[in-house]
């Protein structure tokens with residue numbers, strides 16, 4: 001290993017500055033890809049999860065960028081891929097660690113879950129001898145997270161539900177809010193931390209955590225990918241970790257902070273025809289969709305009962321009565337302004 005060439009006192013210094021990933025000591029200035037092997041496929045095929053570590057020789061924050069906790073959420077994977085391809089992950093100070101696909105098992109089969117049927121994002125911090133997903137979470141928490149300062153985690157809406165780009169934060173954590181504002185996605189959603197989620201564990205370990213939601217599963221949306229990449233560049237620039245060669249995208253307008261929201265459900269089963277684009281503001285009483293039968297007889301117009309921003313649209317062409325079809329804000333504020341509430 002690199003530090004063995006150092007004299008004794010230098011070696012001690014180097015070890016103090018090293019970070020440990022799955023038992024591998026990584027020194028300042030090192031660039032390394034470490035493979036996380038948790039279990040083989042039942043064909044004895046080895047499954048490796050590449051962890052791409054880039055360390056500057058100058059001290060600074062340790063940022064972990066992850067995607068694919070849910071194996072079918074490709075848009076997040078695309079964002080991390082672009083960051084690596086554009087060399088944004090090469091810091092001028094501190095460390096950037098990228099894991100583009102956390103749930104490789106799910107990514108192979110386009111499945112949200114692990115092969116044991118568990119949702120990895122509902123099983124943190126995991127247990128040493130639990131299910132496959134639980135063991136994975138345990139190793140991740142104990143062997144990767146300890147040296148991390150800031151976590152950026154990329155997700156999409158599930159099934160056919162398309163999320164407008166948004167950062168989800170715990171409103172009690174001011175550091176999260178500051179970085180979310182720097183990221184400058186169109187929306188910041190104040191959302192409760194889900195028990196046993198990755199975010200819950202990061203929060204308990206006192207790590208600043210931004211969860212990005214954008215697009216839908218099994219789909220790459222170029223606009224959402226761009227917003228994810230640009231936001232990450234703004235955050236890394238804010239942390240003074242980027243080279244002067246990297247072009248910093250200027251924010252267009254401050255993020256809108258959504259302090260409360262609700263799902264609108266379909267009153268009827270049928271073919272679903274949304275009339276509004278995601279991210280738009282709709283007025284109380286506005287027709288936002290139609291639900292029809294397939295025979296040209298019924299045409300139910302869906303009116304919205306409160307004004308607000310549409311932050312998710314179900315893009316399924318067919319819906320059942322009770323399906324969640326729109327996610328709308330019920331209370332929001334612009335950054336640093338007073339709130340607007342709609343009943």
Ligand SMILES: [Zn+2]
Nearest residue numbers: 070073155156
């Ligand atoms: Zn997800």
